[in-house]
Amino acid sequence: MELYQRIAPDVKLGKDVKVFAYVNLYGCEIGDNSKIGAFVEIQKNARIGANVKVSSHTFICEGVTIEDDVFVGHNVSFINDKFPRSTNEGGALQTEEDWVVVPTVVRKGASIGTSVTILCGVTIGENAVVGAGSVVTKDVPPNAVVAGVPAKVLRKK
Numbered sequence: 001m002e003l004y005q006r007i008a009p010d011v012k013l014g015k016d017v018k019v020f021a022y023v024n025l026y027g028c029e030i031g032d033n034s035k036i037g038a039f040v041e042i043q044k045n046a047r048i049g050a051n052v053k054v055s056s057h058t059f060i061c062e063g064v065t066i067e068d069d070v071f072v073g074h075n076v077s078f079i080n081d082k083f084p085r086s087t088n089e090g091g092a093l094q095t096e097e098d099w100v101v102v103p104t105v106v107r108k109g110a111s112i113g114t115s116v117t118i119l120c121g122v123t124i125g126e127n128a129v130v131g132a133g134s135v136v137t138k139d140v141p142p143n144a145v146v147a148g149v150p151a152k153v154l155r156k157k
Contacts, residue, residue: 014050028060031068045101049108063101063120070106073114073132078104080120107142127157 004021007013011025014032019025023036027044030036034048037056042048046060049068054060056074063080066072080101088098102120106112110124113132124130124140131147131154140146143157 010044020056027062037074055114063103064106065103066106067108067110067126069109071111072106073112073116075115076112077117078120079118080104082120110140129157 005019006024007019008026010027012029014030014034016033017030018035020036020038022039024041028042028046028048030048031050031052033050034052036042036054037058039057040054042060043062045062047065048054049066049070051068052066052070052072054072058072058074058076059078060066061078061080064078081099082102085094088094104118104120105123107124107126109127112124112130113134115133116130116136118124118136122136122139124136125142125144127143128140129145130136130140130151131145134147134151135149137150140151141153145154145157146152147154
């Protein structure tokens with residue numbers, strides 16, 4: 001399986017991390033006992049805690065912090081730019097100097113369902129649950145169950 005992995009030398013992997021095929025990791029940090037499913041990309045300056053399960057086809061971009069004991073479902077996408085553009089004001093392709101990463105945090109014990117999109121600048125609270133297919137546009141309180149487009153609080157656990 002290692003043949004189909006791209007793990008850059010600058011990746012910090014904790015003890016007993018499991019990484020499956022067709023994964024692209026660079027400049028990130030992944031804590032002990034975490035599991036990274038197939039077809040996942042985790043970009044530079046993203047931090048994944050211990051005992052985290054990241055399911056297949058998920059994209060975790062720069063600026064995302066996922067704390068310990070978090071479940072990330074299949075096909076979850078994080079966003080780190082509120083106003084993405086291809087080119088700068090001069091018409092040239094954008095570079096890192098042309099935009100600012102907006103951080104996102106997923107607190108300890110949260111669960112994120114399949115096909116969730118998480119906009120940047122939000123915090124998903126400790127032990128919160130985000131229902132499948134939701135779009136998270138604002139902070140999710142701790143112990144809340146949210147769902148919908150945009151995600152709204154359905155109840156507290």
